[in-house]
């Protein structure tokens with residue numbers, strides 16, 4: 001796909017539908033689901049990496065991470081009935097060979113172990129006792145090798161008691177692959193779950209390592225290369241290359257930062273008469289991230305305040321009826337934002353629909369979404385493929401999950417409720433409305449109507465501060481104005497927003513964020529690779 005943007009500020013991305021066709025190897029930043037990992041495991045032997053070799057490499061990676069994180073101390077390795085347990089036996093052997101005092105406790109029957117796990121258990125020459133809470137007595141470190149990618153249901157009975165004992169123990173915990181009880185695909189926990197201090201996973205991170213609560217349960221995360229052959233991963237490339245913003249920055253067609261201001265587009269922000277600072281924050285962010293020009297519309301009652309508070313952002317008063325005809329007349333105003341400070345008056349609903357009718361790239365945030373809470377269809381049916389919605393969970397639920405009593409929707413048979421984990425809900429909503437959905441949170445998910453979906457993992461807790469959503473909406477709008485396609489603009493903006501916030505540290509105020517964006521952009525380009533004015537490559 002290559003599109004010469006009206007602002008002229010944009011190169012093209014190889015491949016169809018925005019998918020980077022040039023990528024044939026799985027990016028180191030891509031995520032894999034447990035099912036995809038399992039497929040790679042099954043393909044590995046034919047690609048020259050037998051399971052026993054992968055298990056030895058996995059165990060060695062865990063033992064190495066443990067020795068890097070902790071000094072030698074008594075270790076209790078809790079092994080489960082599958083290959084996660086097999087990894088545990090390898091870890092036990094390697095730590096003992098390094099002189100650590102190691103105790104191995106097996107949850108399940110040794111005779112029931114199969115394949116690589118049975119081989120690894122056979123190579124452990126020390127005693128193996130039945131796993132029970134008492135095994136943890138005296139342990140300075142606990143290794144959780146009970147369940148990994150094979151979690152099938154909520155842990156119950158003795159396993160549940162064991163997990164509770166692990167969490168009650170004073171010793172730190174190193175989890176192998178995923179903390180036992182955590183669903184590596186969704187980040188959810190059907191029941192009891194181990195709280196780890198360190199998690200060592202293999203080959204690629206899984207969505208459950210980034211989505212909450214999973215991310216909070218993993219502790220520090222190490223992703224180890226265990227020598228999975230590219231040939232075993234190659235079939236996963238197209239599907240997997242939708243799962244992480246890093247990847248998109250690898251091949252992003254970055255908007256031009258040189259040339260005439262009109263080459264970098266003109267962002268138009270439709271402000272309201274409430275929370276005047278919200279639309280100002282959005283305008284400042286759009287300007288600092290890359291838009292050549294930014295205009296804010298304001299009701300006449302707020303015009304003087306807004307005009308007095310802004311400098312490089314132009315402020316235009318709207319007529320009393322809030323009509324947008326005049327401010328939309330100039331087609332060079334090529335990226336539109338409505339929502340910050342809009343208010344819930346019915347006029348806002350008409351303004352949203354007027355913006356959407358232009359079919360120009362458009363970001364809908366905050367009140368622009370809430371003003372349709374009682375009639376989501378009116379908004380969903382008016383959206384188009386150049387739109388990005390930026391709901392938080394509450395706004396999302398009002399639009400896409402009207403609750404258990406909602407009448408089934410007519411039409412495409414999409415579920416009336418967006419159900420499932422965060423990835424599934426965001427994807428379903430994007431498919432339903434035909435627009436990009438940025439489902440915000442500490443684990444923001446960005447989903448495109450064609451199924452591409454990424455999880456952002458760099459948002460610091462300080463972003464949970466008033467006004468940061470306005471800044472994000474402005475960031476997306478600024479990148480749209482500069483010519484970036486809507487899905488890439490949403491991914492890049494979310495990533496930069498988190499990067500900027502991380503650079504500001506604690507005590508973050510939303511008004512500090514726009515000023516940090518150029519620094520974040522520079523860090524992104526300088527810290528991550530080369531930037532040739534139209535593309536940014538990550539090393």
Ligand SMILES: NC(=O)C1=CN([C@@H]2O[C@H](COP(=O)(O)OP(=O)(O)OC[C@H]3O[C@@H](n4cnc5c(N)ncnc54)[C@H](O)[C@@H]3O)[C@@H](O)[C@H]2O)[C@H](O)CC1
Pocket residue numbers: 037041054055058080081082083084085086087146147148149150151152153154155156159176177178202203226228
């Ligand atoms: N390339 C890689 O990532 C490698 C991963 N390895 C490790 O293999 C495990 C996955 O192993 P698997 O045998 O498929 O599953 P588990 O060991 O996680 O589970 C074992 C077994 O337990 C049963 N089970 C599931 N849920 C429950 C429950 N709630 N209660 C009771 N029993 C349950 C079920 O039958 C499972 O099959 C992966 O995590 C890595 O650690 C390879 O060692 C190296 C390559």
Ligand SMILES: [K+]
Pocket residue numbers: 084144145146147148175176177178179180
């Ligand atoms: K585990």
